[in-house]
Amino acid sequence: MLGRIGVEAGRDAVIAHLREAARLIRRRDIVMVNGAGLGHIGGEFSIIDVLATLYLHVMNVSPDAVDNPERDRLILSKGHAAGALYTTLAAAGFIPPAQLATFMQPLSMLNGHPDRKKIAAVEANTGPLGHGLPIGVGTAIAGMLDGSPRRTFVLLGDGELQEGSNWEAMMTASQYHLANLTAIVDRNRLQQGARVADTNDLEPLADKLRAFGWEVVEVDGHDHGALVGAFGAVPAASGKPTFIIAHTIKGHPISFMSDNVAWHHKVPSAEQVATALAELKTS
């Protein structure tokens, strides 16, 4: 059990804790995907640092109060990276780690895509792309109507931004001045079949997001200190919603997976798992 670490621990201790947590989460994830024979390991490894930073430090959430209406919300819009969510939730105490062995098994609570009806800590059933940001706009409007300081975080894939529903939701978020809403795009530049730029390019992404009325912050999505800093700047003083472009590497930090489109949903062999675990020996 890794658990949450608060600001009172001091910045260096927070960063060391998150780095170590992310290492252990990656180790569990690759073993889990190998055991299931299914998964999306590349896009999971690109978001584990973001998820660990949110669940173990930034967000006001607790396994003891999953139904607390005042909790912060995380919506994993790229639902195919469910393995990263489950292993992070296990590290944060929301799922018993022993459950991870049931990933993808018949009737498991750990579906290939997250199901809020099975796991209390899951906020939204995602999988088809372009659903998470509209849902996040809704949770943010609910918080605004309640006059609550609670925040919503939506984690999206970059290829996912090709879905038009995201841009509908961005306009709504801007129209309603949803400063309590933060979107994070996992900018690993690869989608299922090819590079995003070679498929349906997003650039100039930051300019587009700003033009849609959002504050834009660009960070190294594997740098826990930078992520803590970016999340610490929301809600923005401007009253705008914030889009964090997290520059990441698909499959990070495994040598044979990194930035390799083949690892979208390839399953590592036992030998590859051993190599990856050796590379994840220290953080």
Add this chain to the structure above:
Amino acid sequence: MTAATVPEAEQALHDCRDAYAATLIELAVADPRVVVLVNDSTGSSKLGEFKKQFPDRLIDVGIAEQDMVGVAAGLANGGKVPFVSAASCFLTARALEQIKVDAAYSNNNIKLCGMSPGMAYGQLGPTHHSIEDVAWLRVIPNITVIVPADPAETAQALRWAADHTGPVFVRVSRTPVPDVNLPGYTFAAGRAVILREGSDVTIIANGTVVVRALEAAGVLALTGISARVLSMPTVKPIDTEAIIAAARETGSIVTVEEGLTAGGLGGVVAETLARNYPVPMRFVGVPDTFAPTGSVSWLLDHFGISATGIATAVRDVLVH
């Protein structure tokens, strides 16, 4: 005296959106969780007064139906009870995946109100007709599908939806209809209501065309045919017992609806009979075609969804 025997000129006709708008205000007064979502459809949903009374609780996302239903799911996550109020053609077609995943599969407490459904936008053509909505939504697991026939049933269906936790789809008609249910009528989800007794055949209808089924029963009575009229406001869950009783007691069934018969009310009644009590059946509604353009009353007559057309279908099923 049944509705069918009242001359049409004496019947007051109502736009169900008036009952809809008044009921949403009543629900919003009683429950602070109630909010409304529109896609620039405040006027067409007759929600101007709601907006005046609850400006913060009417959320207009603009012309963005996928966003609208997703936002509803988020509002439900945040403890609100969202009523999504949009033209049924756009709500159900444009946002079908959000209805499937964000509402039904997720079991979110969302009320989808399909405005001006069927062929209400007659002259605007098939892009604006919503003849597929009932068939599409009733095959999605975990969603209640209601097609009210008159203002009282519309209001009661909305109150039931507000009390019920889970996704609900309600058609809200703009086509003027008379009161077809008796004073004191109580809507219950999944329960059909006999509006006219009969022993030779049962006409099962819902929505705006229940009145036409009653008129057909009146016409048939003149020629000695005793037709039961069974109002079926809930398409899902279907009232299996009432359908079996009708088949057993009257021997044949004719369904009448303002929409595609394939997969719609006709489809679900046929499935129910095939599984439980097969009897001869006829389907009155829109066949496998896009409707032409014309006024809604012209279109209903065009497809034989009229007293004459329904009576013809009844005579046909009785002959065979």
